[in-house]
Amino acid sequence: MFLKNAWYVAAMPDELADKPLGRTICGEKMVFYRGAGGKVAAVEDFCPHRGAPLSLGYVEDGKLVCGYHGLAMGCEGKALEMPGQRVNGFPAIKSYAVEERYGFIWVWPGDKAKADPATIHHLEWAVNPEWAYGGGLYHINCDYRLMIDNLMDLTHETYVHAGSIGQKEIDEAPVSTRLEGDHVITSRFMENIKAPPFWQMALRMNDLAPDVAVDRWQICHFHPPSHVLIEVGVAHAGHGGYQAPEAVKASSIVVDFITPETETSHWYFWGMARHFKPGDAELTAKIREGQGKIFNEDREMLEQQQQNLLRWPERALLKLNIDAGGVQSRRIIERLLAAQAA
């Protein structure tokens, strides 16, 4: 069961630049394409004529044309025309509310009438030129909630990402979790430590000494349905850490849009928005490459964790203090699911 009445990141624009994109989201098999005027649309990936996937077709004059027998579909899910046929009586297929914003395609897999684009979270880093963004997409074979757990408990960095962003001090620093409505915040602050390799690189690229003592912070924000944004950074020690002036720190937001596909798979849109050297495209590419490698390290762990949970469905997992971020996030999802079902 999924929270369907919610905005999810469905795709990156370049994925549908050349042809329609078939993608399943929250169990709904959809096709995304650019219709009239280049506006993105999404309908069920099923031609009402013979059931062919519309994603194997093409776009012509803003219409999605089935690649099997030429039925032209409109963005509302109604057949518009077909060679030699009257299409008025053809059954309609579902259409979905779609928005293109902040460099992503967003979809509302549930009741289209309830979809209000104004409820898409504001993402300052995506519109403010002081920020630069780079990211990618992974398909991961596990429940999307395991990825939320992963990102709301960063102690795993010490073990999974030992060579890049992990360090023993993460485990040792106290963690605190609090709620603000449906917003879960898990924070950890480390003072006077040595920066791990990734952050030494970031300091260097930001023209700061990489090998002096630093203060480091991680502030994870969960918002429903399944977005995790993590404020991360380091500042030269003793200048206020998270509050330090820009001139002595390197700070970023780790961006994680976690979009369910099936009960045991999801689309993971990952990236980093940084608040330093925004014009440096080479740096964007370098960070993107490093982050891609780091996030790939989680993949095997999460997919095998999923297999273990399927094998031992009766076993209850522990909910330690470090797990509080994930636990609270799941409670919000459960509450919203119950509300949706009511």
Add this chain to the structure above:
Amino acid sequence: MFLKNAWYVAAMPDELADKPLGRTICGEKMVFYRGAGGKVAAVEDFCPHRGAPLSLGYVEDGKLVCGYHGLAMGCEGKALEMPGQRVNGFPAIKSYAVEERYGFIWVWPGDKAKADPATIHHLEWAVNPEWAYGGGLYHINCDYRLMIDNLMDLTHETYVHAGSIGQKEIDEAPVSTRLEGDHVITSRFMENIKAPPFWQMALRMNDLAPDVAVDRWQICHFHPPSHVLIEVGVAHAGHGGYQAPEAVKASSIVVDFITPETETSHWYFWGMARHFKPGDAELTAKIREGQGKIFNEDREMLEQQQQNLLRWPERALLKLNIDAGGVQSRRIIERLLAAQAA
């Protein structure tokens, strides 16, 4: 459920030239081999000794020898001998009626007693030296009836085969479907059009001008259980089209033997018999290569259509005028299945 009391194309002779061939047809797992005197035989692919597949064995003195412990099987499904054993009491396995004719191995997967080779359709193009044939075999992961639909509605050529045999005029020409007993005929005639690339090539190879106006025809013939033969061709315009003299046309029969494997997969024996330049082996090879590419274009569409139908089993597909050929063919199959069950 399959029409088992019927002749299907099971294999091409070269598939069992060197060793037995294991193949499942209409849900029956069989092994084909050349027995005594080179006559083709088929029995269940199951050794009564320990259940090993006989298709992993070899043929010796006309007997099929199990490759595990040497049981020699006869073409009637009775064990003939085994080193150190008396085989009289061994349980028999099923054997199947098999015929080699017209360059194909035919099998009757049902009641052997009812198999009459005289009921195999006469194929003039396979025995008359005025014709030349070339073809191949694809394994396709979809219900064999989706392939029948595909071939009985050639409007798909406009979309799936746009670069070779498709053209807008197919969609625009009226189509008519009629029944002659269990024989379904769907015809389409196009006059005074430009030949698409494949037919321009055919005209050129037949020493005819390729770039003048032509008349084009497509006459699809369905015969149970699942054979579709399509008369196709072009003639220089104004000479009578389908009826035009040989000297101004290039005509062929598209040959489609569609043999069910499971409910969602089939063996697709495809080919083309042409009625021009029959002695030109290079032309046969060229057409075969082109047709192989064309028929491969259908594969992804059909396999993904199958997946869509499995996902939305409750959705009824449309039955438009262009679908009449497939609809009528399926009705005949349904009627014969009901008769078989009775």
Add this chain to the structure above:
Amino acid sequence: MFLKNAWYVAAMPDELADKPLGRTICGEKMVFYRGAGGKVAAVEDFCPHRGAPLSLGYVEDGKLVCGYHGLAMGCEGKALEMPGQRVNGFPAIKSYAVEERYGFIWVWPGDKAKADPATIHHLEWAVNPEWAYGGGLYHINCDYRLMIDNLMDLTHETYVHAGSIGQKEIDEAPVSTRLEGDHVITSRFMENIKAPPFWQMALRMNDLAPDVAVDRWQICHFHPPSHVLIEVGVAHAGHGGYQAPEAVKASSIVVDFITPETETSHWYFWGMARHFKPGDAELTAKIREGQGKIFNEDREMLEQQQQNLLRWPERALLKLNIDAGGVQSRRIIERLLAAQAA
């Protein structure tokens, strides 16, 4: 259902030299590792914190550390420590009795309290310097009992291994099977025959004429739960065969430890212990390579036999005299399974 209260070969030591080894045995998903003092241990491959596989972790100070969030597991299945956590109340996971002996890691997948290392069969060839051993491991997708059948009826050599150890005389020689408690012995003796290629090689390597008449023997020993040891060899004819002096023969033991993974897959530890030229490492490598090829020939047959048995579950297989070894071995397994269930 498996005989769980028994010793199985689980791994070869080099498989866990560098990191923990995840392996499923008799349906139990385990992780093997070297704990304190290098002693091998095995626990369930499931971290009680969040269900991650412990096999993705590492060993530190003799403790198995989870690679996700750092829980340190002890060899008794109790969490020992975790950064920032009190682990006393953590649920324990199962641990398994493990022994390292004769160059293998042995595991008792059942009740640990009943595991007595003294009941591991004595393997003289593994401890006596007059013998040399080489072997390997294959993962085979079939019921482990099909492999027992295979090894207790060597008539298959004539067909499956025609180019190496098979010869017609195996089929022709009488076979006898007898029981000594839970020990099944199937013997076959061939006199005055030509040695097949593998044994000609062995004679040559043992400085004996390879192309003279020989006596050949095969004595298969089944011991529960699923070990098959086969005394094999050839002697120059007329010297007593199996009883002939060492100077005129080449003799070995084919070693087969057949460890169930699931109902339809197993781990096959194969090898050969030879009683000639034990110091010749090159010969060990040569025999190992040849044997690896031979045993790989069984794989397709066994895996396809398994598929056939799944397809026709209602068919009873024959139990001929040549099958007596496998039949008796299965009876012992059935009896022990019934005793275990009681």
